[in-house]
Amino acid sequence: MIYLDNAATTFPKPENVYQALDNANRNNAFNAGRGHYAGANKAFSIIEDTRNLLCKKANAKSVIFTPSATHAINQIVAGIDFFENDIVYCSPYDHNAIARTLHAFSKKIGFTLKLIPLKADLSIDLDKLQFEIIKDKPKAVFCTHVSNVTGYILPISEISEILKQTDSIFVVDGAQAFGLVPVNCNTMNIDFYVFAGHKTLYGPFGVAGYFTNKINLKTSFYGGTGSDSLNLEMPKNGTIKYEPSSPNVVAIAGLFEAVNWTFSNNIISHEKDMFNYAYKKMAEIDDIVIYNDTNLPAVGIISFNIKGYNSEDLSEILYREYEICTRGGYHCCPYIHDYLDTKKTLGTVRISFSYFTTKKDIDILCDALEELALE
Numbered sequence: 001m002i003y004l005d006n007a008a009t010t011f012p013k014p015e016n017v018y019q020a021l022d023n024a025n026r027n028n029a030f031n032a033g034r035g036h037y038a039g040a041n042k043a044f045s046i047i048e049d050t051r052n053l054l055c056k057k058a059n060a061k062s063v064i065f066t067p068s069a070t071h072a073i074n075q076i077v078a079g080i081d082f083f084e085n086d087i088v089y090c091s092p093y094d095h096n097a098i099a100r101t102l103h104a105f106s107k108k109i110g111f112t113l114k115l116i117p118l119k120a121d122l123s124i125d126l127d128k129l130q131f132e133i134i135k136d137k138p139k140a141v142f143c144t145h146v147s148n149v150t151g152y153i154l155p156i157s158e159i160s161e162i163l164k165q166t167d168s169i170f171v172v173d174g175a176q177a178f179g180l181v182p183v184n185c186n187t188m189n190i191d192f193y194v195f196a197g198h199k200t201l202y203g204p205f206g207v208a209g210y211f212t213n214k215i216n217l218k219t220s221f222y223g224g225t226g227s228d229s230l231n232l233e234m235p236k237n238g239t240i241k242y243e244p245s246s247p248n249v250v251a252i253a254g255l256f257e258a259v260n261w262t263f264s265n266n267i268i269s270h271e272k273d274m275f276n277y278a279y280k281k282m283a284e285i286d287d288i289v290i291y292n293d294t295n296l297p298a299v300g301i302i303s304f305n306i307k308g309y310n311s312e313d314l315s316e317i318l319y320r321e322y323e324i325c326t327r328g329g330y331h332c333c334p335y336i337h338d339y340l341d342t343k344k345t346l347g348t349v350r351i352s353f354s355y356f357t358t359k360k361d362i363d364i365l366c367d368a369l370e371e372l373a374l375e
Contacts, residue, residue, distance in 0.1 A: 007352035024253035060211035079217025145177035151301030203258035271300030300353035
């Protein structure tokens, strides 16, 4: 099997992550902070050590753990005090974790949802955005850091500079970026930065979260915290206010090792090498359509189609006949396909590279695409 669906989840994971997960399951799978014994205290230490490590890597004051990036975004949106007359912006590149959540809350509350403008090359139009931000003074701006369709690295720093002219809340979806693309929550003036443990951090499923330098969200998730249990109100301060329920200490232990490994390797350099090698070979194949603009900054993601196929059929054929794992479809991104004009092909076939992708993998893929293009 050749695995080229790393934007969905990186696979394989580093060996130290597998070892950490096994060790935690066997020796540290206790309910952190819920008991007065060594195992519970050790589990609590694992969580806090991971929290501190993550904050250091993102230059953030706090991190809230959640089961997934989607849970994190829901908690953030539900925690912001939106009103009917508010204006909210999001990016055309945003995943449904943002798009559907904002759509649901806009229907419920009545605020106006607008899209960040793009240029002809589908990069963010910063000049037009600045004009609209100053005019609209939005309550919040949501934006993905890296597109999971084209790999485009959005200009988060430049957007944050524009937002300094307003009191807008800036929320960044870094599920495809953190660990791969540098982020500094403090200097970039990001209010909430979301990450997913199982993607670019090379960690396990079941742990994600968001960074913040000012915890001021309304409580939207309730339950036990292991403290002050006779009080029916949630805690008023600290990360515990946003982390009820039993924490996934096993996944967090795996994430700790994954973060150390990820930030010790120059993964983006390898991905760019794989991207350049694959793009050059794929561009020489007849009847292939590639949707990436190589003039834009990007990570190792390529979206394409072959004329005569829809994306889902092509992706299925690549696995059934060649055992190559890709992703066909719309990739949970409802807006960007209007710009790419890919609704007629049911989206795109996406290949996404990781630290473990090799040129041999790409050679086999391109040989398969050449055969399919000739049929």
